[in-house]
Amino acid sequence: MVKNALQAQLLKAGLVDNKKAKKLTKQVQHEQRTGQNDDATFKAEIDRAKQEKIAKDQALNSEKQRILEEKALKASIIQMIKQHKVQQTDGDIAYQFIDDNKIKKIYLAQQVYNALVSGSLVIAKDQDSYACLPKELAEKIDQKMQGFILVNNNTENNSQTTDEEDPYAAYVIPDDLMW
Structure with missing residues (x-):
């Protein structure tokens, strides 16, 4: 029939x-029973799906690898900060700086304060506290990853350009002004 x-x-x-x-x-x-109709299109679709899955897996693996490398870099920077920070910083002179748009205050010894103001020491973020580091180490850390160095009183960066029309150009404001 x-x-x-x-x-x-x-x-x-x-x-x-x-x-x-x-x-x-x-x-x-x-x-229809054996699935041989449109065999070529099924194979092409299966191959395309495999290629998409491989590309997606490679993208996920590269993202995971990048995250792991970033974590390892952060861990090494934190370890460098812990090993090389200046130990005897406690004192009675307050030093104020900005961290995450908030004004923070730490109390330093006079010698550490003078080194910090002159630029030979910098303030770095040490997980939940702050550490004073030598300037050379801070430059290495800043090259590796931004965001750890909070205060860097570099003398080259502090040279101010004066505008000829500025009425207060003759008055220099010191960086270590105590309030």
Whole structure:
């Protein structure tokens, strides 16, 4: 028996005989059961899906690798800060600086305060506290990753350019002004 209308029309027109129609319907049924119809498109779709999955996995792996490298770099910087910080900094002179848009105050000894103002020492963030570091180490840390060095009184950066129209150009404001 004929399964669809097209086959019936072809049989009536005499273009296909009964035997050939049955053979074609059996072949279509066999292809549907075994999944051989549109085999090339299925393979192409499977290959495309595999390629997309591989690309996605590579992107995720590179992102994970970047995060791990960043964590390792942060850990090494924290270790450098802990090893090289100036130990005897406690004193009675207050030094104020900005950290995360908040004014922070630490109390320093006079010698540490003078070194900090002159630029030979810097203030770095040491997890939840602050540490005074030598300037050379601070430059190395700042090259590796930004955000750890909070106060760097570099004398080259403090040279102010005066504007000719500025009425207060003759009055120099000292950096170590005590309030």
